[in-house]
Amino acid sequence: MMKHLVLLLLATLSLGLWAQEVRLDRIEPPNWWTGFSNPGLQLLVYGKNIAETEVSLNYPGFTIKKIDTTDNPNYLFLDMTIAPETKSGMAEIQFRIKNKIVARYAYQLKDRDEGSALRQSFTPADVIYLLMPDRFSNGDTTNDNIAGMVQNTNRADPDGRHGGDIKGIADHLDYLKELGVTALWINPLLENNQTKYSYHGYSITDFYTIDPRFGNNDDYGKLSGAIHQRGMKLIMDMVFNHCGSGHWWMNDLPSPDWINTWPEFTRSNYRAGSVSDPYVSTIDSNLFVRGWFDYTMPDLNQHNPFLKNYLIQNSIWWIEFAHLDGIRQDTHPYPFKDMMSEWGKRISEEYPNFNIVGECWMNYPASVAYWQKNALNRDGYNSNLPSVFDFPLYDAMTRAFNEPEGWNTGILRLYEILAQDNSYPNPDNIVTFADNHDVNRCLDSQNNDIKKLKMALAFILTTRGIPQIFYGTEILLTTGADKGHGTIRQDFPGGWPGDSLNAFAMKGRNEMEKEMYQYLNTLLQWRKTNKAIHTGQLKHFIPSDGIYTYFRFHSEEVVMVIMNNNDETKTIETKRYSEFLKNFKTGKDILGGSEIGDLSLLTLPSKTTMIIELKR
Ligand code: CA
Numbered sequence: 001m002m003k004h005l006v007l008l009l010l011a012t013l014s015l016g017l018w019a020q021e022v023r024l025d026r027i028e029p030p031n032w033w034t035g036f037s038n039p040g041l042q043l044l045v046y047g048k049n050i051a052e053t054e055v056s057l058n059y060p061g062f063t064i065k066k067i068d069t070t071d072n073p074n075y076l077f078l079d080m081t082i083a084p085e086t087k088s089g090m091a092e093i094q095f096r097i098k099n100k101i102v103a104r105y106a107y108q109l110k111d112r113d114e115g116s117a118l119r120q121s122f123t124p125a126d127v128i129y130l131l132m133p134d135r136f137s138n139g140d141t142t143n144d145n146i147a148g149m150v151q152n153t154n155r156a157d158p159d160g161r162h163g164g165d166i167k168g169i170a171d172h173l174d175y176l177k178e179l180g181v182t183a184l185w186i187n188p189l190l191e192n193n194q195t196k197y198s199y200h201g202y203s204i205t206d207f208y209t210i211d212p213r214f215g216n217n218d219d220y221g222k223l224s225g226a227i228h229q230r231g232m233k234l235i236m237d238m239v240f241n242h243c244g245s246g247h248w249w250m251n252d253l254p255s256p257d258w259i260n261t262w263p264e265f266t267r268s269n270y271r272a273g274s275v276s277d278p279y280v281s282t283i284d285s286n287l288f289v290r291g292w293f294d295y296t297m298p299d300l301n302q303h304n305p306f307l308k309n310y311l312i313q314n315s316i317w318w319i320e321f322a323h324l325d326g327i328r329q330d331t332h333p334y335p336f337k338d339m340m341s342e343w344g345k346r347i348s349e350e351y352p353n354f355n356i357v358g359e360c361w362m363n364y365p366a367s368v369a370y371w372q373k374n375a376l377n378r379d380g381y382n383s384n385l386p387s388v389f390d391f392p393l394y395d396a397m398t399r400a401f402n403e404p405e406g407w408n409t410g411i412l413r414l415y416e417i418l419a420q421d422n423s424y425p426n427p428d429n430i431v432t433f434a435d436n437h438d439v440n441r442c443l444d445s446q447n448n449d450i451k452k453l454k455m456a457l458a459f460i461l462t463t464r465g466i467p468q469i470f471y472g473t474e475i476l477l478t479t480g481a482d483k484g485h486g487t488i489r490q491d492f493p494g495g496w497p498g499d500s501l502n503a504f505a506m507k508g509r510n511e512m513e514k515e516m517y518q519y520l521n522t523l524l525q526w527r528k529t530n531k532a533i534h535t536g537q538l539k540h541f542i543p544s545d546g547i548y549t550y551f552r553f554h555s556e557e558v559v560m561v562i563m564n565n566n567d568e569t570k571t572i573e574t575k576r577y578s579e580f581l582k583n584f585k586t587g588k589d590i591l592g593g594s595e596i597g598d599l600s601l602l603t604l605p606s607k608t609t610m611i612i613e614l615k616r
Contacts, residue, residue, distance in 0.1 A: 023048040024095060024103035028208055028310070029317045031108040034086050036316075037117075037349050040065075042309040043107075044254075045076040053095035053102060061086030062109060068306070075254040077306050082109065112320065121355035122183045122233050122326040124428050124466050125534035127524055129181035131471035132437055133189055133214055134161055134199035137168025137495030137504075146212045150246070151198045153213070155496070158486030161199040166215035168495055170223050173230055175504050179474060179517075180524025183233035185328050187437060189214045193246045194296060200437075200489070201237070202330060203244030203296055207314045217321070224322045233325035235357075236318055240311050240343070241334040242297035250298065258307055260290040260299040267291050268299075272333040273362050276370040278378065289336060302339035312343050316350060325355075329385070332358030332371060337381060344373065344384025357387040357431045357466075363395045369423035376425070390432045390465060393417045397434055397459070398445045401452040401565060401607070405546040411565040412543045414459065421464070432465040435473070437489055442473060444481040450512065451607040454519055455563060458591075458609035461523050462552065462561045464538045474520045475503040475513045519591065523611075526590050530613070532557035539580070547572055547604075551580045560587065560612040564604035571603045580614075587612035 024047040032041050045055075051073040057064060061083035068077040078093075088111040095103040122128065138144070144153040144163040154160040169186065176184070188201030191211045197203070201211070210220050227234045243250070253259065268291030274280045275288065292299045302308050318324060327347075332340065340358075347354055360371040368391060369375050371383045396413040403409045421427040434442040434456040446452035453473070460467040471477075472492055479487045494502030502508035509517060527533055532552040536559070540550035546566035552559045558580060564570050574581055587596045590611040596602070604610050 020052065021048050022050060022052060022095070022097060022102050024050055024105060027093070027105050027107065029313050030208060031110060032082070032317075033110045033112045033320055034082060034088050035112045035116075036082070038346065039082050039084065041080040041082060042306070042313065043076075043078040043080060044306065044310055045078060046074060046249075047103070049073050050095065050103075051076050053097055055093065055095055057091050057093045057107070059086075059089070059091035059109075062091050062107075070255045070306075072252065072254055074252055113323070116320065116323075117351055118353060119323075119325065119351060121351075121353050122235060122466060123355070123534070124464070125528075126182045126233060126466055127180070127461065127527060128183045128185050128235065128431065128466065128468040129176055129179075129471060130185045130187070130433075130436055130468055131169070132164070132187045132200070132489045133166065133169060134164040134201075135489045135491050135495075136164045136471055137172055137492060138163040138165060138497065139167025139169070139171045140165050140215070141497065143213050143215065149193055149198075149211075149213060150195050151193075155491070158484070158490075159197055159199075160486075161213065162491055162496075163213075164491070164495065165213065166210070166219045166223050170219075170226055172495075172504060173226055173232070177230045177232060178521075180521055180528060181469065182231070182528065183235055183325065184227060185235040185237065185326075185468065188237045188239060188330075189220060192244055194244050195246070196296070200485070202239055203242075203246070204239055205244040205247045207243075207310075208317070221322055224324070228323065234322065235326035235328050236322065236324050237328045237330060238315055238318075239330040240300065240302060240340070241331040242293050242299050245296040245298055247298070254306060255304065257301050257304050260292075260301050262290075262292075265292065265295060268293055268334065272360060273364070273367045275333045275337060276367060276377070276379075276381075289334065293331065293334065300335065302336045308339050308342070311339075312346050315343070315347065319347075319351065319354070327354075327356045329356060329358045332360050332385065332388075337383070341382060341384045344386070348384065348386075355386050355429070357389060358383070358385045360388045361391050363392050365392050365417060365420040366423045368392060369425070372425050372430070374425040375423075386426075387429045387431055387466070389436075389468075390417075390430045392420075393460075393465075394433055394435075394439070397442075397456050401446055401449075401455050405565060410543070411546060411548045411563060414463075415540060415543050415548060418463065418538075418540065428464050430465045431468050432460040432463065433468040433470070434460055435470045436468070437470065438485065439488070440481045441470065441478055441488060443476060443478045448478065449607070450476070450516060453516070455565070455607060455609050457520060458523060458561070458611065459563065461527055462533060462559065462609075462611060463550065469520075474517050475509055476516050522591060526611075530557060530559060532559045541576060546570070549577060551577075553580070558584065558614045560610075560614055562602060562604060562610045562612075564606065564608055564610075567606050569603065569605045571601055574600055574602060584614040584616055587614045 028044045051069045066079040091107045093105045153163045155162045190204045191206040191209045192198040193205040269287045396417045400413040494504045536552040536554035548563045
């Protein structure tokens with residue numbers, strides 16, 4: 001901020017001589033790094049009449065290749081080249097009018113950290129904990145209201161800001177590590193200077209700045225360090241489809257085609273399946289991609305080449321700046337799909353092991369599978385998106401445990417979805433979940449039945465995929481179904497100074513909450529150590545009589561999972577599973593803690609899951 005002020009002052013002083021005001025307000029990305037495989041970098045330069053200036057810089061290896069202007073004199077786009085041997089340092093970019101310098105910018109090229117390119121991303125060995133930063137914990141009440149931010153904190157309003165922040169997350173990292181999750185997906189933390197609903201973070205008004213009500217960029221970098229110190233990983237939530245209507249560029253767009261416009265406000269039809277639909281009409285396809293997500297969410301035109309570069313570089317900037325271990329991309333099918341494919345490709349060129357999960361919200365495996373990297377799509381499309389969320393499996397879980405067992409109903413729903421994994425190029429790298437910030441909490445969709453919630457969690461933690469758990473599940477946060485987004489995203493009890501209950505501590509939990517915490521904690525800590533779950537194959541048996549049995553196996557470990565979805569206790573003869581069990585005599589019941597001496601008959605109470613580590 002200070003830097004901008006100095007630049008502005010300098011520009012204004014020098015410009016007394018000219019009638020026309022020239023200013024430099026910002027350059028984005030604000031810095032870059034040496035040593036990327038792509039030597040190119042495109043800078044967005046913004047300031048009053050900045051396009052009137054001549055730009056120069058003198059730095060060995062760092063050069064201006066091309067300068068582009070748009071119809072708006074307040075923008076310049078500089079195509080830079082960073083030659084392979086370029087050293088890190090400060091490069092002064094100078095802006096001149098009639099040979100007089102009217103503005104300067106000290107552009108920093110940093111060294112990348114050792115191992116930056118080969119960082120390991122999140123994998124099926126991880127369990128992701130999703131939390132909404134405004135609703136998790138308020139670690140710093142001094143940032144609840146900030147001058148210049150148009151929405152203040154009002155905890156009484158379910159749709160308002162509640163004051164949670166980065167400090168609140170940092171304060172509870174030990175809690176999360178002890179719980180046993182290994183990666184954090186935090187809903188967007190970037191600035192959302194919007195008058196309403198700014199708490200959720202999906203209306204970004206500055207792609208390079210953490211919202212001051214959450215903290216600052218430095219706090220985010222430190223949070224990442226503290227997460228890594230505990231052996232955990234950080235996944236950043238990104239949004240390329242839209243920005244917030246309060247974004248700084250909305251009053252002065254670089255060009256009219258920066259956003260997709262309509263004669264009057266026009267919503268997307270939200271039919272994500274239309275993108276892969278071979279029979280889609282032009283009007284439907286157009287409406288889906290170019291329609292706006294909401295009044296306050298202008299639809300970005302990623303076909304504008306400058307915006308495309310802007311967004312791609314923005315994500316690389318955050319990976320490098322905050323040492324990210326992964327990205328979650330919001331509304332993934334809504335931006336133009338060719339651009340999204342190029343984005344995935346460019347990320348993988350810099351970080352070959354980097355994992356990205358896209359929100360492709362559709363209920364059929366074939367529709368979702370279209371979006372996973374290397375899918376054999378009839379139209380030849382390759383998303384370059386490594387991972388997708390398993391919405392079909394989530395949807396199946398909302399029915400499987402609730403409805404009566406029948407030929408086509410009950411636990412069979414889970415089997416039927418997994419039996420379609422043939423569609424996915426890499427089903428192990430799919431993120432499974434029982435709920436998230438956009439749907440009813442699992443406990444609510446399971447009719448407030450803790451046994452069913454436990455089944456859903458045991459299932460996603462042992463079947464294929466990378467499980468994701470929504471914050472508060474471990475202490476039975478519940479709201480009642482269909483009460484709206486603001487309510488689903490309720491405050492974690494104990495996260496605010498003065499909260500009457502503190503569920504972060506054992507003594508703040510009631511008996512049922514203690515039981516749930518214990519169940520999940522046992523499962524998570526065990527999962528951390530089990531290679532068969534991390535990298536093993538899956539084989540399952542067609543559900544019968546409300547019983548679903550599957551095995552996860554690799555060379556050293558074999559895990560057997562049995563689910564009893566009946567309303568009564570069942571004793572199961574295991575002869576049918578002999579292709580696995582023939583090599584094993586005993587096992588350990590992971591949740592019960594006991595040894596099982598005889599695997600031939602197993603008894604499971606109603607609506608329970610048994611997880612057995614088999615022993616020879
Ligand atoms: Ca706060």
